[in-house]
Amino acid sequence: MDFIAQERDRLLRATTRVVGIVCALISVVGVVSAAAVPVLPLVGALLCIAAMVASFVFFGRTGTVWWTAAILVTGLASLAILFSGADESVRPLVASAVMTLAGGSLSAPLMAQRGQPVGLGLTIAAGGVVVVVMVWATGGFLSTPVSGALLGWVLIAVVAVWISRSIPRVARRIYSIGTAHRAERQASETEAQRRQGARLLHDTVLATLTLLAHSGVGVSEQAMREQAAEDARLLRHLRLGATPQPSQSGDYSLTREEESPLGQTLESVKQRFGRMGLEVSWHGTGQVLLPSHVLDAFLLALGECLENVRRHAGVGEAHVTIVHDNDMVRAMVTDSGVGFDLTTVSAERLGFKESVVSRLREVGGDAKLFSAPGSGTTVVLEAPR
Numbered sequence: 001m002d003f004i005a006q007e008r009d010r011l012l013r014a015t016t017r018v019v020g021i022v023c024a025l026i027s028v029v030g031v032v033s034a035a036a037v038p039v040l041p042l043v044g045a046l047l048c049i050a051a052m053v054a055s056f057v058f059f060g061r062t063g064t065v066w067w068t069a070a071i072l073v074t075g076l077a078s079l080a081i082l083f084s085g086a087d088e089s090v091r092p093l094v095a096s097a098v099m100t101l102a103g104g105s106l107s108a109p110l111m112a113q114r115g116q117p118v119g120l121g122l123t124i125a126a127g128g129v130v131v132v133v134m135v136w137a138t139g140g141f142l143s144t145p146v147s148g149a150l151l152g153w154v155l156i157a158v159v160a161v162w163i164s165r166s167i168p169r170v171a172r173r174i175y176s177i178g179t180a181h182r183a184e185r186q187a188s189e190t191e192a193q194r195r196q197g198a199r200l201l202h203d204t205v206l207a208t209l210t211l212l213a214h215s216g217v218g219v220s221e222q223a224m225r226e227q228a229a230e231d232a233r234l235l236r237h238l239r240l241g242a243t244p245q246p247s248q249s250g251d252y253s254l255t256r257e258e259e260s261p262l263g264q265t266l267e268s269v270k271q272r273f274g275r276m277g278l279e280v281s282w283h284g285t286g287q288v289l290l291p292s293h294v295l296d297a298f299l300l301a302l303g304e305c306l307e308n309v310r311r312h313a314g315v316g317e318a319h320v321t322i323v324h325d326n327d328m329v330r331a332m333v334t335d336s337g338v339g340f341d342l343t344t345v346s347a348e349r350l351g352f353k354e355s356v357v358s359r360l361r362e363v364g365g366d367a368k369l370f371s372a373p374g375s376g377t378t379v380v381l382e383a384p385r
Helices: 002-032 040-064 066-087 091-097 099-105 108-112 117-138 144-203 205-214 222-238 266-275 292-313 351-361
Strands: 255-257 278-285 288-290 317-324 328-335 366-371 377-384
Touching: 002 040, 002 066, 002 091, 002 108, 002 144, 040 066, 040 099, 040 108, 066 091, 066 108, 066 117, 091 099, 091 117, 091 144, 099 117, 099 144, 099 222, 108 117, 108 144, 117 144, 144 255, 222 366, 222 377, 266 278, 266 292, 266 317, 288 292, 288 317, 292 317, 292 351, 351 366, 351 377
Parallel strands: 255 288, 278 317
Antiparallel strands: 317 328, 328 377, 366 377
């Protein structure tokens, strides 16, 4: 809120400067055009107005009471010189010419006197002097120049109050919007973490438990022990706040551009499924650079596809072909297994949707599934480089 208050005061000073200078220049044009004041008083008044304009410039920068006093003194001095130097018959004409100076320039400092009682008092006192001088020059309180000057003071006061009260309201609204945005972002981050945790659990521990529930059909007891040990190690590291670091080897691997939490290499994926009885054959590209978060999503989605082959395809071999261009890395996972009808998959089955499709889409990639009964299954994974 301190910053908002500073910006409010700066805006009020800037508005004071613009209004004061514009009104003063309008009065200069009016006085010169009227040609009702002798040259010597006119020059003196113009010098006072020039000093007033300079005071407005410095007031816009600092807003100190000294520059407020300078504005008021120079403005009143210019009125006094103009009226005293003009004949009594032309004073009403001069009063009309300087109406914007009396009602605009001299009242402008009123907008920026918040928290400055001395400056506010000086400005109000100057307003009283202006009314007296204008009444004296025009010979009547109800004359047009006097009414115009009074209207200028009233408008400036209304604008000052409106700006002073509007800015805090706007600040409160901005703060409430920011609070709502932070709450929404926190909820989104929490949901993303929950979904990431659910995917990790689905891809590791739940896969192992499913294997145990089916009595480890097709998988040796040693392979089951090793897989369970990997899951236990992963959960222990996560509980302690650590990030398991992968080993990297083999002819085909995706090289990380930076440290990658929960990362795996293609060779480690191959070894993992080899222990469980699924032979994985790699084809295509060798080294490909990927950002760490993209690499994690890509490899975890690939592992989930191979897990589906191992559990549902009814074959002992899967082929993974990796290609890339300037924008994308693609992996095509194929098997010659039993296949299935895509239309028969229940919408409640979230394994492929969450662990593959959503995971890749969150990093700018995508996944497509092709299958038919008796014709095997193909999954195309895409991840941005």
